[in-house]
Amino acid sequence: MPEPQQIKVEKTLLQRLRTYFLTGLVVASPVGITIYLALAFIDLIDRNVKPLIPAAYNPETYLPFPLPGLGLVFLFLMLTLLGFLAANFLGKYLIRVGERILNRMPIIRSVYNTLKQIFETVISENKGNFQEVVLVEYPRKGIWAIAFISSENTGEIQSKLDDDVVNIFLPTTPNPTSGFLLFVPKKDIIRLNMTTDEGAKYVISAGLVDPTSMPVKED
Secondary structure (H helix, E strand, O other), X not given: OOOHHHHHHHHHHHHHHHHHHHHHHHHHHHHHHHHHHHHHHHHHHHHHHHHHOOHHHOHHXXXXXXXXXXXXXXXXXXXXXXXXXXXXXXXXXXXXXXXXXXXXXXXHHHHHHHHHHHHHHHHOOOOOOOOEEEEEEOOOOOOEEEEEEEEEOOOXXXXXXXXXXXXXXXXXXXXXXXXXXXXXXXXXXXXXXXXXXXHHHHHHOOOOOOOOOOOOOOO
């Protein structure tokens, strides 16, 4: 029959092994998943773009082995060339003509304009970023939700309201790309010292990743 001391040592050893395994899992999983997704993305681009490369300009025609990422490089070069052409007078004219044709097609017009607005908003170099992380009472009084100030409200909406309001984006968890646009009086928000990146991590992790505790900002 095992001695109590021996049983205790075995339990301690198993606990340490479990801790080491979980620590290794936490360290390796993000790296492994990131590498896997990157390789899958490159493979997806290669499978769809490589067939479009003329054989005379495809290095794989002259090499005995495939070149991973060749499709991605070719796509980057083509998009860069397209951007260059679109920036000159002739390119702008052709784009205007193409947009006029698309705008005459009822369903396609809506899809095109929506996608165009989304990409211009995401890629635009002079787009605004979220300014601050705040707390707002939502969905009812006494319950608080984390949100982001997107901008000051100075337009028609503000002119219809008595209190000074700010535009607040209230994200959903764990997908912060969807959410609600709220117009909240300045006096009803609590400003936080955490950065927007920290606030986003807090939302994505559903509160599991708690930023370093900091004092609340004074209004």
